[in-house]
Amino acid sequence: MDAGHRLTDFAVDNRTKGTRVAAQVRAAARFGARLRGLIGQTLSPAAGLLIVRCHGVHTFGMRHAIDLAFLDPDGRVLVLQRSCPPNRISAWVPMARYVLEVAPDTLQRSATTIGDQLVWPSPASRSDSSSPGALHQ
Numbered sequence: 001m002d003a004g005h006r007l008t009d010f011a012v013d014n015r016t017k018g019t020r021v022a023a024q025v026r027a028a029a030r031f032g033a034r035l036r037g038l039i040g041q042t043l044s045p046a047a048g049l050l051i052v053r054c055h056g057v058h059t060f061g062m063r064h065a066i067d068l069a070f071l072d073p074d075g076r077v078l079v080l081q082r083s084c085p086p087n088r089i090s091a092w093v094p095m096a097r098y099v100l101e102v103a104p105d106t107l108q109r110s111a112t113t114i115g116d117q118l119v120w121p122s123p124a125s126r127s128d129s130s131s132p133g134a135l136h137q
Contacts, residue, residue, distance in 0.1 A: 012048060012100060016116035021069075022048035022102050025120065048102040050120065055096050062086040067107045070096040075118045080107055 009024045025048040042063055051057065057068065068081040070093040079093050083104045090099075100118065112118070 010121045012050065012118050012120045014110050014112050014116050015075075015119045017111045019110040019112070021100070021110040021112060021118060022046055022106060024048070025050050025100070027052060043101075043103040045103050045106065048100055048106070051099045051101065053097065054099040055094055056092040057090045057099055057101065059084055059086045059088045059090070065104045067102045067104055069100040069102070069107060069112060069118065071098040071100060071118060073097040075120075077112060077114050077116045077118065080112065080114060082107055 009026055011023045012021045012025050013019065014021050023046040024044070028049055028051045043066065055070075059066065063086065065083040065085045068079075068084055068090055069077050070079040070081075070091070072078055072095055075098070078096055079091055081090055084090055
């Protein structure tokens with residue numbers, strides 16, 4: 001991923017199921033990084049992008065389908081969209097605070113379902129203090 005995204009990778013885990021969702025996730029907290037998302041990029045099975053302050057995404061300019069998890073402020077999964085194809089607009093989820101974009105089939109492999117709680121490192125444990133807070137580690 002490019003320099004417009006956060007420079008520190010972190011893992012996102014499914015606390016409810018005890019599974020790892022993605023091992024190499026970056027946060028997109030700034031406007032430009034959120035707007036650009038994963039356009040023109042290919043995700044490895046372990047990678048993802050956590051978009052902060054987000055209620056919906058688009059896949060215009062994407063090369064491949066992606067899985068989407070819409071999360072509330074506590075990291076609870078509100079809505080899942082699996083294998084969202086390129087050149088589409090996702091669901092609009094007003095209660096979402098974050099959207100996690102991962103490679104297709106990632107959510108199924110991690111057994112992630114609606115209501116699960118996803119967690120990631122807190123800003124205090126990372127060099128990037130503007131990143132999203134972790135959820136009750």
